[in-house]
Amino acid sequence: MDAVDSSCTHPRSFFTSLPPELLYTILVHLDVKDRRNATLCCRDIRNIALAYPSRIWSHIVARGGSACRTLTEQLRCSNGTPVSVLLSPPYDVLADAMLAIQRHLHSVRSLVIDTKDPVMGRTLEPCELDTILDALCRGQAPMLDSFELVLYTGDHLQQDVRRVPRHIFMCHAPQLTRVSLSGEVDRLSDAKPSCALQGCPCACAGQRRAS
Structure with missing residues (x-):
């Protein structure tokens, strides 16, 4: 002892x-x-x-109330090594979490964003979907090979339909071969997974579509 x-x-x-x-x-x-x-x-x-x-910090699962802190700390510790991110933050930290993603998008290899609030259980507001899409349009993604958006919107996007921007990832995601839009994707005006790649012609070659 x-x-x-x-x-x-x-x-x-x-x-x-x-x-x-x-x-x-x-x-x-x-x-x-x-x-x-x-x-x-x-x-x-x-x-x-x-x-x-690459082994200790490269797989990031950021959920719940500590999602933003977990995401920020692991992205910093990864020191630019390619990372895989599963992000499902409560909406009160969504903006900060997406800012962290935006700043490190150049080193993200796989990105899954699940928009179901794990704390409050509510669905996505239109402005919160804008927060996600806007952040993804403000950075290039040279290493990204897989992107998935799981959408939970409730009824409030029916009258205010959103579209996945054509200039997502600043039109630069040359390694992107898999795009998946799931959940309530009928609330998007163009729900086809390929719509996320229309502004990225260099990424369309060899694209494997997912539903």
């Missing part, structure tokens, strides 16, 4: 005694908050995290 207490009092000496492979395994299985805290308390863990960004 004294040995355990001593190792907890001196965390760096405890972790230094572990092989790098074990430190890596520990990091992979921690949630984002604990992973970040571990990198702050121990230089050895921080070095491991920096050495393997």
Whole structure:
């Protein structure tokens, strides 16, 4: 027991005694908050995290009230390595979450945006759909190969129909081969998945359509 207490009092000496492979395994299985805290308390863990960004930080699942913080922290820690993102934030942090996506869109490889509010359970307002689409039109996506938008709008978009912009991803997504629009896509004036690629002629070659 004294040995355990001593190792907890001196965390760096405890972790230094572990092989790098074990430190890596520990990091992979921690949630984002604990992973970040571990990198702050121990230089050895921080070095491991920096050495393997594509394995430790590249798969981002951002849901619920902590979605924006989780997304922002992992995007920062990924340090430009290609990332896969599943984003389902509550609507009160949607704008901040989409701003984070916009700023790092150049390094996103796969993007899924699920618009069902996981906290309040309500559906998307027209202005909130605009927030999503506007952010996606403000950055190029040179690494993006898969994009999925899951739409939950309720009844309020029936009289105010939206369209996926032709200049989405600033017309630059050369690797994009899969686009999926699902959920209540009948509320969009053009629900075909290919509508998201009409402004990206370089991405249309070899496109695999999804419904």
